[in-house]
Amino acid sequence: MDAAATHPPLRHSLLLPYWAVLQMDVWQTLRSWVFRVWVLAGALLGFGYLLHRAAIHYQAGILQSSAAFMTEVLQFSLLIGSTLVILLTAGTISSERGILADSVLSRGISRYEYFLAKWHSRLLTTLASYWFLAGGLLLASCFLLQFDLSIVGCLVGFVVVSAVLAMVTSLGVAMSTLCNSTVLAVAVLWMVLYGTGLGLALLGFGQLNPLRLHRLMALLVQGQYELGPQLELVGWCALISVAAAMVGLLHFARRDV
Amino acid sequence: MADSASNLVVETHKLTKIYQNRQIALNDVTLSIEPGCVLGLLGPNGAGKTTLLRLILGLHRPTAGWVKVCGKKMGPNAAALRRKIGYIPTNPQFPPGMTPIVYLDFMAKLFGLPAQVRKPRLASLIRAVGLLEVSGDPIAGFSNGMTARLAVATSLINEPELLIWDEPTHGLDPEARRSMLELIKNLSKDKTLIVSSHNLSDIDEVCNHAAVLSRGHLIYFGSLQDLKGRMRRNHYELDLEGDQKAITKAASVIKSLPEFKMVNIRQRRLELRLNEDVSNSSVLANVFMTLADNKVNLVSIRSVGQQTEQAFLDLVEKEESRGFARAYAASEE
Numbered sequence: 001m002d003a004a005a006t007h008p009p010l011r012h013s014l015l016l017p018y019w020a021v022l023q024m025d026v027w028q029t030l031r032s033w034v035f036r037v038w039v040l041a042g043a044l045l046g047f048g049y050l051l052h053r054a055a056i057h058y059q060a061g062i063l064q065s066s067a068a069f070m071t072e073v074l075q076f077s078l079l080i081g082s083t084l085v086i087l088l089t090a091g092t093i094s095s096e097r098g099i100l101a102d103s104v105l106s107r108g109i110s111r112y113e114y115f116l117a118k119w120h121s122r123l124l125t126t127l128a129s130y131w132f133l134a135g136g137l138l139l140a141s142c143f144l145l146q147f148d149l150s151i152v153g154c155l156v157g158f159v160v161v162s163a164v165l166a167m168v169t170s171l172g173v174a175m176s177t178l179c180n181s182t183v184l185a186v187a188v189l190w191m192v193l194y195g196t197g198l199g200l201a202l203l204g205f206g207q208l209n210p211l212r213l214h215r216l217m218a219l220l221v222q223g224q225y226e227l228g229p230q231l232e233l234v235g236w237c238a239l240i241s242v243a244a245a246m247v248g249l250l251h252f253a254r255r256d257v
Numbered sequence: 258m259a260d261s262a263s264n265l266v267v268e269t270h271k272l273t274k275i276y277q278n279r280q281i282a283l284n285d286v287t288l289s290i291e292p293g294c295v296l297g298l299l300g301p302n303g304a305g306k307t308t309l310l311r312l313i314l315g316l317h318r319p320t321a322g323w324v325k326v327c328g329k330k331m332g333p334n335a336a337a338l339r340r341k342i343g344y345i346p347t348n349p350q351f352p353p354g355m356t357p358i359v360y361l362d363f364m365a366k367l368f369g370l371p372a373q374v375r376k377p378r379l380a381s382l383i384r385a386v387g388l389l390e391v392s393g394d395p396i397a398g399f400s401n402g403m404t405a406r407l408a409v410a411t412s413l414i415n416e417p418e419l420l421i422w423d424e425p426t427h428g429l430d431p432e433a434r435r436s437m438l439e440l441i442k443n444l445s446k447d448k449t450l451i452v453s454s455h456n457l458s459d460i461d462e463v464c465n466h467a468a469v470l471s472r473g474h475l476i477y478f479g480s481l482q483d484l485k486g487r488m489r490r491n492h493y494e495l496d497l498e499g500d501q502k503a504i505t506k507a508a509s510v511i512k513s514l515p516e517f518k519m520v521n522i523r524q525r526r527l528e529l530r531l532n533e534d535v536s537n538s539s540v541l542a543n544v545f546m547t548l549a550d551n552k553v554n555l556v557s558i559r560s561v562g563q564q565t566e567q568a569f570l571d572l573v574e575k576e577e578s579r580g581f582a583r584a585y586a587a588s589e590e
Contacts, residue, residue, distance in 0.1 A: 012371075
């Protein structure tokens with residue numbers, strides 16, 4: 001019997017490298033201090049503020065609206081969340097240059113698989129932790145404060161904020177392939193995002209105008225919204241996310257590591 | 258070196274790498290590596306060794322020229338080709354929170370190995386490299402020797418056809434270095450290896466071919482024997498046994514022979530330096546005859562200077578002295 005008959009050719013699982021990097025990146029992100037600080041600070045601020053409001057509600061007898069509370073939560077999620085997401089994602093690839101090249105990309109994984117796994121992992125951790133915190137606050141506010149919000153409206157608000165965070169995450173991951181250092185990527189992203197936001201606010205147009213988004217959150221929480229424009233907004237965010245990821249992917253697939 | 262292009266494990270053609278239009282790291286490197294070859298990659302710091310290895314692995318893209326591995330062009334997305342390669346970088350680094358089992362499992366997944374293949378394989382490798390007792394400990398606490406062994410296991414997890422080891426003995430104690438060299442010798446029986454090293458005695462011991470880089474230019478590529486053949490074999494040391502007077506007498510006879518540039522006797526050690534143009538075998542035959550005539554026994558004879566090192570230094574020196582002549586010759590070809 002020849003050797004070929006005793007050892008059938010090994011079938012490689014094509015999705016396994018992608019899954020391996022995805023799992024590893026989720027694990028490493030959960031262990032990173034930036035992520036832990038983000039989640040801990042978010043939880044402390046959110047639940048601390050909720051308890052403060054609940055204390056006024058029960059001790060002082062001044063009615064505290066859960067709708068007003070959730071509006072503030074969504075507004076802060078957009079502003080502070082975006083800033084922290086940039087910190088969390090801008091080093092996705094740039095911080096691992098060198099070690100990354102030697103230990104991972106020299107194995108049986110393509111650049112496409114690697115980038116997609118990293119991108120998806122950061123989207124997963126960012127959005128999952130956001131939904132976990134925001135969902136917890138929504139649930140708690142319904143019980144602790146005066147219930148005057150629209151649950152469906154809040155969920156639509158979560159989706160809108162998630163779309164914006166996903167867009168920022170994608171821009172962060174893409175920027176991490178374009179810049180050689182994390183600090184540079186963070187600086188460039190902050191300038192681009194806040195510069196664009198300021199420009200849109202001053203000009204007063206655009207779906208992603210921060211002032212418009214700010215006002216929109218109050219309406220969403222009270223259930224005063226039309227679904228069409230919100231879907232359009234989510235669509236724009238998805239489009240920008242995919243475009244940013246494509247730029248990052250194509251650049252990363254061709255560059256030296 | 259190669260007869261058939263289809264059979265080659267690695268082939269490069271006019272491979273050139275220029276970093277950001279500022280630094281020429283590699284210049285016009287053409288070489289071909291056959292199966293079973295153990296290639297020692299030599300060169301001073303900054304010669305382009307690691308750049309060449311990274312280009313072969315597809316971690317860098319060539320500015321000009323190409324690299325083929327097993328007959329197919331290598332590039333950043335050639336994952337299927339990298340499944341045939343096992344790589345150890347210089348100073349391998351590992352995620353500190355992981356254990357060897359978790360790390361090897363992760364690496365095996367990167368090669369797309371299904372669980373029924375990778376689990377037994379990683380267990381065998383951990384046992385083979387002697388990390389069984391620490392297989393559940395964090396890698397952060399490992400010594401240099403232990404990380405080197407883990408790096409070896411990682412490079413073998415996919416059962417590669419080609420092994421690329423960049424400075425595998427770097428930072429190892431003598432015992433670990435010895436076992437690493439023995440491992441290379443064993444692996445060379447059924448694998449193709451490219452070993453980059455600063456330690457020329459390591460290359461001398463384990464390799465059968467050599468490539469010498471100097472300032473990004475390939476100045477030698479061929480068998481290690483041929484490389485050694487280029488060195489000047491004109492300096493020998495003989496350890497002798499017998500009466501001291503007889504040894505002194507034999508030395509004075511040898512000194513009178515015109516073929517020697519220098520003859521020096523220190524106790525029972527005779528140092529000989531031959532003239533450049535003489536045949537060393539006939540001159541040494543005369544020396545042995547003279548020793549025999551004076552009843553002096555020969556205990557040992559050795560060529561002075563590490564052979565590969567000497568040949569390597571000669572090559573680099575010659576290359577640096579060529580300067581414009583090289584460029585002119587290249588343009589005429």
